[in-house]
Amino acid sequence: MTDELLVVRCRLGEREAFAELVRAWHDPVWNYVRRMLGPSRADDVAQEVWVAVVRGLPRLKEPGRFAPWLFTIARRAVADRLREEYARPETPLEEERASADPGDFADALVDRADLLAGLAGLPVGEREVLVLFYLQDLSLEDCAQVCAVPIGTVKSRLSRARRMLREQLTEKGCR
Structure with a gap:
């Protein structure tokens, strides 16, 4: 339905x-x-x-x-x-x-913990669009509506978030 x-x-x-x-x-x-x-x-x-x-x-x-x-x-x-x-x-x-x-920590594997730490280390705006787009599967248009920003802003935040997360994970030695 x-x-x-x-x-x-x-x-x-x-x-x-x-x-x-x-x-x-x-x-x-x-x-x-x-x-x-x-x-x-x-x-x-x-x-x-x-x-x-x-x-x-x-x-x-x-x-x-x-x-x-x-x-x-x-x-x-x-x-x-x-x-x-x-x-x-x-x-x-x-x-x-x-x-x-404590149950929340039991399932934290090393890679997952690094990813979550990297996600938590992002600025709120970038973290938000990353979570909405990749983890909640919202479209760019829907992300823009939720965040009350133009779609171009969503795209730039998404790009910046990916870059920042990649840099954080690379510093920790993740691939």
Whole structure:
């Protein structure tokens, strides 16, 4: 079933349609948030995204454009969380590690850990387009819509992100 049809069914009050939307899009949203903020904060922010979706679904003008609209909401939730955290005094790194779920580290192979560290080391704008384009499979146009920038900006950020990530991984001795 298409997202557009599910959105229309949600607007008609079908709870099962919303449950299907959540089943289809929860993992992509959670992965996007996790890659932008880290695993310890992904659950809360992803939950905030779905609350915003419930509230905003009646106002969605183009049901066929659900995916870019959803990631725009996720992007705003990530930005809000980053703004909150930048306003707070810094906490020691040990507290951050202690609050992280140890299960998230169990599957971290060396190459994957290097890649994730490299991704985390990118500036937010570049990391965002890399995650949206490669990991969430959004088109350049959809990335531009989510990020509220021209498509040329998305292309340049994507190019810069690839170059920066390649340089970081080369420095660590990865191929």
